Amino acid sequence: MANIVITGANRGLGLEMAKQYAAEGWDVIGTAREPDEASELAAIDGVTVLPLDASDDASIDRFVQELGDGPIDLFVNNAGVYGPSDFDRGQWLDLFNVNVIGPVRLATALKDHVTKAADGKMVVLSSQVGSIAENDSGSMIYYRTSKAAVNQAWHSLTQQWQDDGLTLAMLHPGWVQTDMGGENADLTPQESVKGMRAVIDGLSPDRNGKFYDQSGREIPW
Numbered sequence: 001m002a003n004i005v006i007t008g009a010n011r012g013l014g015l016e017m018a019k020q021y022a023a024e025g026w027d028v029i030g031t032a033r034e035p036d037e038a039s040e041l042a043a044i045d046g047v048t049v050l051p052l053d054a055s056d057d058a059s060i061d062r063f064v065q066e067l068g069d070g071p072i073d074l075f076v077n078n079a080g081v082y083g084p085s086d087f088d089r090g091q092w093l094d095l096f097n098v099n100v101i102g103p104v105r106l107a108t109a110l111k112d113h114v115t116k117a118a119d120g121k122m123v124v125l126s127s128q129v130g131s132i133a134e135n136d137s138g139s140m141i142y143y144r145t146s147k148a149a150v151n152q153a154w155h156s157l158t159q160q161w162q163d164d165g166l167t168l169a170m171l172h173p174g175w176v177q178t179d180m181g182g183e184n185a186d187l188t189p190q191e192s193v194k195g196m197r198a199v200i201d202g203l204s205p206d207r208n209g210k211f212y213d214q215s216g217r218e219i220p221w
């Protein structure tokens with residue numbers, strides 16, 4: 001049976017991803033900063049909840065230890081934050097800790113696990129607003145820089161690991177009705193995750209290291 005690790009799975013897109021993959025029969029490991037409060041996630045059949053704070057190296061180390069060293073078919077770095085709306089140096093750095101440094105630390109720590117799987121994949125939830133080519137409106141500078149940075153990092157990992165038999169991708173989920181996206185967003189979490197699952201299914205080594213939205217459109221850097 002295939003397995004998936006999803007960070008930030010206690011609400012929003014991560015929770016919906018856990019529901020849909022579990023319904024397809026996958027073994028799901030979903031992380032939460034506060035596992036005791038992740039009751040909706042824990043109630044899903046086939047889901048194991050593990051604690052993880054992506055901004056804390058000790059928490060990442062404990063999480064990787066708890067996972068053991070078996071193969072992981074799909075690692076989805078979903079956890080992310082939107083960050084400050086006005087300049088605040090500390091909050092901007094906090095945003096980078098969660099959206100950039102955490103994903104890179106986790107990808108590096110889980111690389112051997114994903115390489116052990118027959119068709120291992122690593123996906124990071126990025127955002128279209130991280131695209132410099134498609135930025136024609138400005139604003140959201142803090143969040144945009146973090147998603148542009150994680151795209152660069154994921155692309156670099158793809159280059160470094162291109163002979164190791166795993167496939168990486170960056171995904172924009174669309175504008176989605178979650179706590180982050182707000183209620184006026186275009187897509188429900190169900191629609192977004194259904195689209196992303198199809199994109200993930202279609203990933204292959206010859207489409208390695210690319211940036212797609214939930215409809216499968218490739219987004220320019």
Ligand SMILES: NC(=O)c1ccc[n+]([C@@H]2O[C@H](COP(=O)([O-])OP(=O)(O)OC[C@H]3O[C@@H](n4cnc5c(N)ncnc54)[C@H](OP(=O)(O)O)[C@@H]3O)[C@@H](O)[C@H]2O)c1
Pocket residue numbers: 007008009010011012013014032033034052053054055077078079080081082098125126127128172173174175176177178179180181182185
């Ligand atoms: N919704 C959209 O329209 C949209 C658009 C583009 C990209 N995205 C990206 O999609 C991903 C999921 O977004 P969402 O809309 O589902 O957001 P959300 O509803 O705000 O959920 C964010 C998740 O990330 C977790 N998280 C935050 N900080 C964390 C940390 N330090 N360590 C571990 N987990 C942490 C949260 O856990 P807590 O409950 O503990 O806070 C929560 O589970 C994010 O990377 C986001 O940037 C979303």
